[in-house]
Structure formats: C-alpha cells, structure tokens
Amino acid sequence: MGKEESPQISRRTTRLSSCSTPSLKAPVEASKATNKLQSSSVDDLVFHGECISLDELINSFPGRQTKILELINLLGPLDSPLVPTFLYGGASTGKTSIILQMFKHLTRPFIYSSCITCYNPRILFESILNQLLLHRKNESNGYLSAKRCEKPSDFVNLLREALSTLVDSLKGNPGKLSSKKSSSQVNGRMVYLIFDNLEVVREWDKSFSILPLLFNLYDILKMPELGLIFISRTSLDTFQSDTGYVEPFPVYFPDYTEDDLRLIFMKNQANPKLYSSFLDLVLRPFCRITRRIDELSTAFLPLFKKYCEPLGDLGAVPNEDMKRKLFSHLQPFISLSLNETSSVSFQPLLKPSANKDRTLRKNTTKKLGAFETLDEIDFHMSTSAKYLLISAFLASRNPATLDASLFDSTGGSDNRKRKRKGSERSMEQKETKEQELLMKGPGTFPLERLLAIFQCITSVAEYLHDDEEPQNAGLEAEGSASGLMSDILLQLSSLCSANFITKGGSCPLEGSTRYRSTISEDMALKIARSLKFPLSKYLYRR
Known part of the structure; x- marks a missing residue:
C-alpha cells in the first residue's frame, strides 16, 4: 500500500485492531476499508463497543458510587463547560479506571495521556497533538509525529489550532446512528484532556514551567469546549510553583474500606461461600498493612491455593469443622505472606533456632499465666513498623530540644541521674506542666525528626542485641539501618492509613508536612516489650 493510501487510524482503533493479523486483500477492498476508517475517524475519540449503563458502571466499582x-x-449535561478538575488519592483507588469507564458510559470524546509513558514535555505535547489531529505513527510516515513541538509556547498555539479544527468537525458531524447496538457515536462537541500520573511531572527538568502551563491551559486558551481533568497520587499541596496558577477543583478518592475490599474480591467467584470463608481469615490482617487491590490480589492468589489444598472438591461448601481444618492448614503461611507484603522478610522462620525460640516463648507464656498477653500485641506488625511507631511516639511526647541528650552515643539518658529533690513550689509547677501537657495532647513533628529518631533507636537496638543468642536473629536481619530505612516511607504510609499516625498540616516556616502519634503509652510499652526495647530510658518525664 502506498503512502497516499495509508489509513489514519486513531489510538483506540489501533488497540482494537492490533490483535488481528493483517489480511491480504485486493486493493479495491483495502481502499474501501480505508475510506470507511477515514469517514469515522472523529468517532474514534470515544470507546468502541456497546455503551455501558450507569448501573453497570456503579456495579463495576463497589464502594465508589458516591464518587x-x-x-x-x-x-x-451535554456540552456544558467543565471547570478544571483534579482527582487525587492513593495508588489503586480507582481514579483512572473510573474516569475512563465514565467516558465509555457518556460516549464523549476525550484525549488520554499518561505522564509516565510521556516522560518529558516534548513527548507529552506531541502525544496530545497526535490524538487531536487523528494522527497515528506508522511505517508510512516514518513513525513521526504530526507536529514537532518542544516549546510550551508552540504547544499552546498548536493546541488551540487543533482544538478549533476538532470542535468544528464535531459540530458538523454530531454522530451517525447505527443499526448495531455495539457501535458508539460521539456525543456533544466538548473535548476532554485527561492528564494521568501528574505527580511525575515534578521530577522533570522544566517542571517549574510545565505545571503552571497545564493548570492554566483553560484560562490561556479560553475555549469553553475544552475540559481538563488531572489525575494524581498526591494532593494539590505538593504542586508548588513560583508563577502561581488557579487551583482546579479537587476530588479526593479515599482508600477502600474493608467492606469495599470484600465486595471487590467477591466478584466473579466460582464458589462465593468458600472464598468468603477465606476472606474472613486474611482480609482483616492484610488491611492493616495495605489496602491496595493490586498488592492484595498478589498476596491472596497463592494463599487461596494453599487454603484449598485439603479440599477434594472446590465446589463444596465448607462447614464449621472444615473451616477450622482449613484455617489450621493456612495459618503458618499467613505470617510469611504478611511479611512479604510489608517488604520485610521474617528471618526466624528460616533459621534452625526457630524451634528453640518457639519452645522458650511457650515456657515464658506458661510462667506468666494470666498476664501472658501483657507483652503481646493483638495484631501483626513488622519489626520496622514497630520501631517506626515507637519513634513517632517519642517524637510526639519528648521536646525536640532534648533529642541530642536523649539519643546520644551512650544509648539514652538515665532519668535517675537527673532527679533532684525539689521544693513544694517546683513540685506544683511540675504538676501544672503535666496537666497542661495532658490537655494539649501529643505534639507534632516533621518527617526529618522522625527519621533521625528512627535511625538512633534502631542502631541502639542492634547494639543491645549484638551479644545475645540467635533467638533475635530477625532483629539482626531487620535492625540494621540499611535494611530498615529502605522501606521507611512505605511503612509510614501504612501506619497513617491505619490511624496509628496522623498527618497534620504543613508548617508555614518549615514548609513540610507534620505528623502526630495517636497511640497511648500502654500501647507503646507493649510494642517496646515485644522488641525488648528499653522505651523508658528514652521517654522524657517532666
């Protein structure tokens, strides 16, 4: 086929037709197919296939009906102007999937660009222009873009020209009705630009000029037929610029709740009752670590196979006795999977001293009797998360001015050396300060202070356990600063999601986010006992 006969196929048509083998037909038939594609090129800006209803859209995303x-x-309504909209939320919360399926429901034309695949301004600009101009890179055009664009000023001019041409085409071609229900037509003359993974733009070399340009496109072009939708994993507070811009309308996507996750995983299950009994065992402990559907799916797939191993028939409905048997079979693998999900390997299970450690722990439990739960916590948490939670507790309770003296090279200060016999007046002042502190609650702290305390106490813990038996081998593997610091931000995000640590507002002087520990002193002592960490040596008593 010559260059003059090459069809201009849009991106969505290319994805649909790329799976089929190109057929070798007569030039006349190829010419007819080319003319057909060219005449329906405007319709390729929407999803092909049968339009989904609103009920189907809502049922596809449990827990997201409100959003x-x-x-x-x-x-x-159709052709109504749209203020620039900013969708943000954590990973795997349904932001991109929902907005794309909404356009499949509405059958309105849109342009989608991901800032991950379009990893610099030139590729981003040219990707948007190629879709607006209905241009596809192929061998006939040398895999070149329709317009070469590197400067933001050129992009604005080319974008205005391409949008004007496309809007005129949409006004003249309102969509052709088809007898087939599976075909789609363009509704309206609005064109929506969707920028996904916008937080990646902050890492670009010219992000200081690209971000204000994207946020100000609506005011620069002054075209009511243009709609801008930004999708990001971070909030608007993280996009700072010296030139300023009009902030778009924010829409927050929270993490899925445990009930929402259950509904999501129960969809399309061959044996719902069997899978429901499996979720009763694994969903709650895993939700304390992560609520990302992709991570949970990766963890649940091998666990469910292990859960079904004692069953001869996968279609059987388990009774209470069978559920207890399945739980006993699955229980040893849950802890392993929990540690893998939190990116921390649980080394004691892999060492020969595991049996000795288990026997010692059993004997200790017998000696404690009724108080056996004092040194245990009733939920699973990795070692690095425990030390991070202790660090946050100390940062909220201790004054920042005493960090240098409390976390010195001697392994913490001794409170007994600092005690002095005070007068009645000083004792009254001390009680007054304690009451004021109780009324104020735990203080806030920046991320830098949390990391500094975390590094200090983990290095001290490594020193304290350096001469002990291999029963603390897990601490040796996880206690080093290099091993624990590698995943510190992920652990902090998990603790914030579990409300062990809350994220406050940004300090106007420091310009960084501040955090606050929400756990009680009893909980902190219980976690410290599980690590055999001397928390009282580092806790400042007024």
Whole structure:
C-alpha cells in the first residue's frame, strides 16, 4: 500500500485492531476499508463497543458510587463547560479506571495521556497533538509525529489550532446512528484532556514551567469546549510553583474500606461461600498493612491455593469443622505472606533456632499465666513498623530540644541521674506542666525528626542485641539501618492509613508536612516489650 493510501487510524482503533493479523486483500477492498476508517475517524475519540449503563458502571466499582455520581455531576449535561478538575488519592483507588469507564458510559470524546509513558514535555505535547489531529505513527510516515513541538509556547498555539479544527468537525458531524447496538457515536462537541500520573511531572527538568502551563491551559486558551481533568497520587499541596496558577477543583478518592475490599474480591467467584470463608481469615490482617487491590490480589492468589489444598472438591461448601481444618492448614503461611507484603522478610522462620525460640516463648507464656498477653500485641506488625511507631511516639511526647541528650552515643539518658529533690513550689509547677501537657495532647513533628529518631533507636537496638543468642536473629536481619530505612516511607504510609499516625498540616516556616502519634503509652510499652526495647530510658518525664 502506498503512502497516499495509508489509513489514519486513531489510538483506540489501533488497540482494537492490533490483535488481528493483517489480511491480504485486493486493493479495491483495502481502499474501501480505508475510506470507511477515514469517514469515522472523529468517532474514534470515544470507546468502541456497546455503551455501558450507569448501573453497570456503579456495579463495576463497589464502594465508589458516591464518587461516580459526584464526577457525573461535575461533567454536567451535554456540552456544558467543565471547570478544571483534579482527582487525587492513593495508588489503586480507582481514579483512572473510573474516569475512563465514565467516558465509555457518556460516549464523549476525550484525549488520554499518561505522564509516565510521556516522560518529558516534548513527548507529552506531541502525544496530545497526535490524538487531536487523528494522527497515528506508522511505517508510512516514518513513525513521526504530526507536529514537532518542544516549546510550551508552540504547544499552546498548536493546541488551540487543533482544538478549533476538532470542535468544528464535531459540530458538523454530531454522530451517525447505527443499526448495531455495539457501535458508539460521539456525543456533544466538548473535548476532554485527561492528564494521568501528574505527580511525575515534578521530577522533570522544566517542571517549574510545565505545571503552571497545564493548570492554566483553560484560562490561556479560553475555549469553553475544552475540559481538563488531572489525575494524581498526591494532593494539590505538593504542586508548588513560583508563577502561581488557579487551583482546579479537587476530588479526593479515599482508600477502600474493608467492606469495599470484600465486595471487590467477591466478584466473579466460582464458589462465593468458600472464598468468603477465606476472606474472613486474611482480609482483616492484610488491611492493616495495605489496602491496595493490586498488592492484595498478589498476596491472596497463592494463599487461596494453599487454603484449598485439603479440599477434594472446590465446589463444596465448607462447614464449621472444615473451616477450622482449613484455617489450621493456612495459618503458618499467613505470617510469611504478611511479611512479604510489608517488604520485610521474617528471618526466624528460616533459621534452625526457630524451634528453640518457639519452645522458650511457650515456657515464658506458661510462667506468666494470666498476664501472658501483657507483652503481646493483638495484631501483626513488622519489626520496622514497630520501631517506626515507637519513634513517632517519642517524637510526639519528648521536646525536640532534648533529642541530642536523649539519643546520644551512650544509648539514652538515665532519668535517675537527673532527679533532684525539689521544693513544694517546683513540685506544683511540675504538676501544672503535666496537666497542661495532658490537655494539649501529643505534639507534632516533621518527617526529618522522625527519621533521625528512627535511625538512633534502631542502631541502639542492634547494639543491645549484638551479644545475645540467635533467638533475635530477625532483629539482626531487620535492625540494621540499611535494611530498615529502605522501606521507611512505605511503612509510614501504612501506619497513617491505619490511624496509628496522623498527618497534620504543613508548617508555614518549615514548609513540610507534620505528623502526630495517636497511640497511648500502654500501647507503646507493649510494642517496646515485644522488641525488648528499653522505651523508658528514652521517654522524657517532666
């Protein structure tokens, strides 16, 4: 086929037709197919296939009905202007999937660009222009873009020209009705630009000029037919610029709740009752570590195979006796999977001293009797997360001015050396300060202070356990600063999601986010006992 006969196929048509083998037909038939594709090129800006209903859209995303209806109200009726919208939330919360399926429901034309695949400004600009100009890179055009664009000023001019041409085409071609229900038509003359993974732009060399440009596109172009939708994993507070911009309308996607995750994982299960009994065992402990669907799916797949091993028939409905048998079979593998999910390997299970450690722990439990739960916590948490939680507790309870003296090279200060016999007046002042402290609650601290305390106490813990028996081999593997610091930000995010640590506002002087520990002193002491960490030596008593 010559260059003059090469069809201009849009991105969505290319994805649909790329799976099929190109057929070798007569040039006349190829020419007819080319003319057909060219005449319907405007319709390729929407999803092909049968349009989904609103009920199908809501049922596809359990727990997101409120957000779906909110976004539909923001988009408004056909051809209504849209204020720039900013969707943000954690990973795997349904932001991108929901907005794309909404356009499949509404059958409105849109342009999608991911800032991960479009990893610099030139590729991002050219990707948007190629889709607006209905241009596809192929061998006939040398895999070149329709327009070469590197400067933001050129992008604005080319974007205005391409949008004007496309809007005129949409006005002249409102969509052709088809007898087949599976075909889609373009609804309206609004064109929506979707920028996904916008937080990646902050790492670009020219991010200081690209971000204000993208946020100000609506005001620069002044085209009511243009709608801008930004998708990011971080909030608007993380996008700072010296030039300033009009902030788009924010829409927050929270993490899925435990009930939402259950509904998601129960969809399309061959044996719902069997899988429901499996979720009763694994969903709650895993939700304390992560609520990302991709991570949970990766962890649940091998666990469910282990859970079904004692069953001869996978279609059987387990009774209470069978559930207890399945739980006993699965229980040893849950802890391993929990540690793998939290990116911390549980080394004692892999060492020969595991049996000795288990026997010692059993004997200790017998000696404690009724107080056996004092040194144990009733939920699973990795070693690095425990030390991070202790660090946050100390940062909230201790004054920042005493960090240098409390976390010195001697392994903490001795409170007994600092005690002096005070007068009645000093004792009254001390009681007054303690009451004020109790009324104020735990203080806030920046991330830098948390990391510094975390590094100090983990290095001290490694020193304290350096001469002990291999029963603390897990601490040797996890206690080093290099091993624990590698995953510190992920652990902090998990603790914030579990409400062990809360994230406060940014300090106007420091310009960084501040955190606050929400656990009680009893909980902190219980966690410290599980690590055999001397928390009282590092806790400042007024």
